Amino acid sequence: MKLRIKFAMFVLLAAIIVTGCSSMKPYSESPQFDPADNAFQHSKGYRHDKGLLDVLGLARAFLGREADPAETEGFPVLDPAALAPPTGDGPHVTWIGHSTLLFTYRGVSVLTDPVFSERASPFGFTGPKRVAPPAYTAETLPQVDVAVISHAHYDHLDLPGLRRLAALQPHIRFIVPLGLARYVRRAGFDDVVEIDWWQSDHRDGVTVTATPARHWSSRTPFDRNRTLWAGFMFRFADGYQFYFAGDTAYSADFVETRERLGAPEFAAIPIGAYEPRDFMRGSHCNPEEAVQIFRDLDAGQAVAIHWGTFKLTLEPLAEPPRRLAEALAAAGIVPSRFCALQHGERWDL
16 A cells, blocks of 8 residues: 555656646747747757656656665765865855755855755655755855756755745845746745846856756646756856756757857766666766766866755666766766765865
C-alpha cells in the first residue's frame, strides 16, 4: 500500500513537472511565443514533447532505481561564513547548492536560482528532497544586489525560500524571463524586471542580458511553457563577463551567445540530471556536453552546477563530477578551468 501511495505521489509530481498549461497572459509579441501552441517554444524548433506515458515510464524506472548511497549519506557542506574573507575585489563564487550560486565582482553580488527549501516540490511532504542542506540559508545569506531565476521549475523557482529572503532583503533587483515577475513580486520583492531573450537590463554599471537555452517550463499540469526560460550574461563596467547557463540541454545557443555577446571570463554550467538519456537529452546536458558548452562559449573558467543536491534522475548523485573530470581530460582542458566545488566552497577566481 505504501509503495502504491508513493508511486501515485511520484506520478502526480512528475506530471506537474513534465506536463503543463497556465493562466499566464500570453506574450504574443515575443519571437519565442508560438500562437499555434499558445505557449513559448524555442525559436530554433527545439521541442519538449514528453507525454504522460513517458512520465509513467520514468516514474517506474525511478522507483526501481539502484540504491544510491548519497541519497542517505549526502555530501559534506562547508560553512562559507567560517572561511577567511576574500582579499581584494576580484571575482569569487560560492556554491550554495544545485544551481544556487553567490557570485561577487567589484563589490556587486549576484545570486542565481535561489533555492533554500528542503524539497524541490509543490508539496512539503513529498518530492525531491535535499541530500545536502544549503550552504547559506535565506537568513544567513550576505547582502545581494542582483538575482536571476532561469525558469519556473521547482528546483529553480522556490517560492517559500523567496518569501523568507524577501522578509530580510526585499530590495534585491530580480531579473527574470517573461512571465515570472508575478511570482517574485508575490514573494515580496519590489524591484523585478522581466526580459526576453537578447533583451538587457542596464543599471549601476552592470548589464544583464537574457540568453537562449534549450529547456522548457511549468509549475502545474496546466502551464507548460506559458512562462519563458533563459540563461543570463552579466557584463560589468570594466568588461568582465559572467555567464549563468541556467538549466539547459546542449544546443547551438552557446556559440550564438559567444558570437553576439563575447566570451565570458567565468561561466556556470549544469552537469547533472541526465539519465535516462533518451528522456533527458532534450532538457539537460550531460558532463561531456557541458564541456562542449564550455568550449562553445570559449569561457575562461567555469563552475559546475545542477548536481549533487536533489535526486532528480537515475544517475548516481556523485557521478557527474567524475564524468566531468574524464571529459575535461579527453578534451585536453586542465581541471582547474572547470571545477565541481563542494557545497559551501568558495572559489577565488
